[in-house]
Amino acid sequence: MLRQIEFWEDRDRQMGADLETSIILGDEAEEHAAMLSPHVHQPYFGSLKVRVAGREQVLYVGKHAFRDVKGPHSVVSWDSEVGSLFYQEALTWTPRRGSAGTIRRRRQLDVAHKQLLRVTDLYDDEHGGDTGGREEVLLRRLEEGSTAGMRDVVETLQPEQNEAMRFPAGTPVIIQGAAGSGKTTIGFHRLSWMTNAERGRHQARPEACMVLMPNRVLASYAARILPELDLHSVNVTTPEHWAVGLLGLEKLEVTDRTLTLLLTDRDNTRRALAWRRAKLLGDARMLDVVRTHLWTRFTAALRGQGLKESVELRGREGLTLTLTDADLYTILSDTFARDPLEGYRAGFRALLEAEALSRLHVPDDEEAGVLKQLSAPVTTLLGRIFASTTPVTETRRLLASPEALAVSGLLQEREIQLLQADPLGGIPTPRRAHADVTELPLMLAMQAFMGGIGRAVGRELEVFDHVVLDEAQDYSPLLYALLARATRPGHITALGDLNQGMHGYKGPSSWEAVQAQLPGAQVLTLSRTYRSTRQITELGARIAATYNRAAHVQGVDRDGDPIQRYVAPAGPDGELPLLARAVKDAQKAGHSNIAIVTRRAIDADRLAEALREHDTDAQPITTQEHRYTGGLVILPVSLAKGLEFSAAIVASANAETYDDSTEYERRLLYVSASRALHWLGLVSVDELHPLIQ
Numbered sequence: 001m002l003r004q005i006e007f008w009e010d011r012d013r014q015m016g017a018d019l020e021t022s023i024i025l026g027d028e029a030e031e032h033a034a035m036l037s038p039h040v041h042q043p044y045f046g047s048l049k050v051r052v053a054g055r056e057q058v059l060y061v062g063k064h065a066f067r068d069v070k071g072p073h074s075v076v077s078w079d080s081e082v083g084s085l086f087y088q089e090a091l092t093w094t095p096r097r098g099s100a101g102t103i104r105r106r107r108q109l110d111v112a113h114k115q116l117l118r119v120t121d122l123y124d125d126e127h128g129g130d131t132g133g134r135e136e137v138l139l140r141r142l143e144e145g146s147t148a149g150m151r152d153v154v155e156t157l158q159p160e161q162n163e164a165m166r167f168p169a170g171t172p173v174i175i176q177g178a179a180g181s182g183k184t185t186i187g188f189h190r191l192s193w194m195t196n197a198e199r200g201r202h203q204a205r206p207e208a209c210m211v212l213m214p215n216r217v218l219a220s221y222a223a224r225i226l227p228e229l230d231l232h233s234v235n236v237t238t239p240e241h242w243a244v245g246l247l248g249l250e251k252l253e254v255t256d257r258t259l260t261l262l263l264t265d266r267d268n269t270r271r272a273l274a275w276r277r278a279k280l281l282g283d284a285r286m287l288d289v290v291r292t293h294l295w296t297r298f299t300a301a302l303r304g305q306g307l308k309e310s311v312e313l314r315g316r317e318g319l320t321l322t323l324t325d326a327d328l329y330t331i332l333s334d335t336f337a338r339d340p341l342e343g344y345r346a347g348f349r350a351l352l353e354a355e356a357l358s359r360l361h362v363p364d365d366e367e368a369g370v371l372k373q374l375s376a377p378v379t380t381l382l383g384r385i386f387a388s389t390t391p392v393t394e395t396r397r398l399l400a401s402p403e404a405l406a407v408s409g410l411l412q413e414r415e416i417q418l419l420q421a422d423p424l425g426g427i428p429t430p431r432r433a434h435a436d437v438t439e440l441p442l443m444l445a446m447q448a449f450m451g452g453i454g455r456a457v458g459r460e461l462e463v464f465d466h467v468v469l470d471e472a473q474d475y476s477p478l479l480y481a482l483l484a485r486a487t488r489p490g491h492i493t494a495l496g497d498l499n500q501g502m503h504g505y506k507g508p509s510s511w512e513a514v515q516a517q518l519p520g521a522q523v524l525t526l527s528r529t530y531r532s533t534r535q536i537t538e539l540g541a542r543i544a545a546t547y548n549r550a551a552h553v554q555g556v557d558r559d560g561d562p563i564q565r566y567v568a569p570a571g572p573d574g575e576l577p578l579l580a581r582a583v584k585d586a587q588k589a590g591h592s593n594i595a596i597v598t599r600r601a602i603d604a605d606r607l608a609e610a611l612r613e614h615d616t617d618a619q620p621i622t623t624q625e626h627r628y629t630g631g632l633v634i635l636p637v638s639l640a641k642g643l644e645f646s647a648a649i650v651a652s653a654n655a656e657t658y659d660d661s662t663e664y665e666r667r668l669l670y671v672s673a674s675r676a677l678h679w680l681g682l683v684s685v686d687e688l689h690p691l692i693q
Ligand SMILES: Nc1ncnc2c1ncn2[C@@H]1O[C@H](COP(=O)(O)OP(=O)(O)OP(=O)(O)O)[C@@H](O)[C@H]1O
Pocket: 138, 141, 142, 151, 153, 156, 157, 158, 161, 177, 178, 179, 180, 181, 182, 183, 184, 185, 186, 497, 500, 530, 531, 641, 642, 644
């Protein structure tokens, strides 16, 4: 590898026929060298002894493919077809070309700093087949401490994860798995696999991919995995951020007033109403409700409009373009039938221009000139038909009008009434311009038809090559329909756990509802969990069993420290001394990435300040702008979801803070108690929550 890198870096040896070619060749070679360099210290992590056509050979598997043109050495990459043999259980394969092969031995090679440190056989047909080595290697890896970002699992990918990751490209997949089963991790690996040239016409370009995550703290934590997987320039963001960006309203504040109501209002009728209304707003039928509404509006605006313009063309006199409102109606119908990605306004313009050129028999070389002459009057006409409104205003207008909601015939009378209801009236709204998260998909639908939806490339819109959705149980069917529109067919990977849904009012009721929006989508299940020790996993299962019958999942049986409980009668400093002691204990146990998890952001801010008096400096992460960079932090459970730490301490782990009679609160307690890999502390004055005593 070093020899190859030296060769690439030597500009004198990258000579082309002329100076320009030489510079291009030199730059390309330098890029290859830069890609390979990080892998010199650990060129491979596994080997396969295979038998093909009576001949035995050893293949090395690494994170980056390498072929030594001058020698016998080569490394196949983990995400290639051949690389897959390392992770599977199967022992034979039949390639597309060539003869069938058999695996004789799978071997894990721990290499660091160019040194071979350990050899573990995973399978060896000369010594009885399966050795149990895969589990051994996995346990060693899981015992490592957490880091400040999500890590790749290329070396220890498990067979069922490998299968989900490599599910045939071009098929949408929904990966269902319990907390800690590696869904998010596998989603990123699938994205990386998708960018491999072996995927052929399904290959994805990283810069044309997007990952949506529930909040920005988690997005930046997860994005740290990108360079490890050679995924540069993938856009990792949140659905809200993506949506307001598309609407062109970056300053718009996104609220979730349904959640506030569900948590604070004791009136069950109102709660049920808010829930049902939110569900209906995210119903996939709303896509056609919006579409027919716009059809009605545009056709009404078009009545009586027309275009009459004289046009100058070389060698032709007195030319006039005349389009009546009947012509415009036909063009609008064609636009709706074509349903263009860039939206109806741009689509209408394109069809109108094509019609004008064809009616006037404009020669190719004069097309640009004619379109320029027509540009201003066409823009004025478009303004009259389309521009009197914005997606946000138009959405609110639609929701406020029973007549408009009835036009499509898709909604029943009681559903139209439900949309007119205002169960959230009592929940305060911010002073700034705002939109509720439950209305956002509808606004996006309006945007999709009016101005288009997709990936902005300069002033054009393109579809995404591939989109990954984390916490996919929190996306409404309508949002799925819109994402499918914005992405190449078959190129959505959704990762979620219906049992972990915190926001059922905005999510799908079942994966079937999602499959209905993603034609051909397959649901794959990850059955094992990897994150935590047996002690922590068992505690989590006890909480989850109170709201979820499927809570019993199979964890990797990894023994760890007993759970630490810190309880004392209320003193003048409340739980502060207990928290400080828990932090010291976690540090004494050898952990440095430690989180104190609170119920609310305001508790985290208050405790961070007060803990300084107790010689404990925990960095607060209380807004989406904060970033986790390792060390001791204090954060609310809403921002802790998806993150993990070597040690975690649950503050105020009692029934006063996490109301035992509310399922949502028990779900939050579960999230708090399941953030630690190795060490968990539970803190409360007086008494711990009954579920974790
Ligand atoms: N094959 C594996 N080898 C080593 N570690 C793994 C493997 N699979 C998952 N893990 C580890 O398990 C932990 C959980 O993974 P991840 O966060 O992707 O799970 P998840 O299913 O998305 O969890 P959640 O639903 O809680 O967000 C991570 O620390 C990850 O590195």
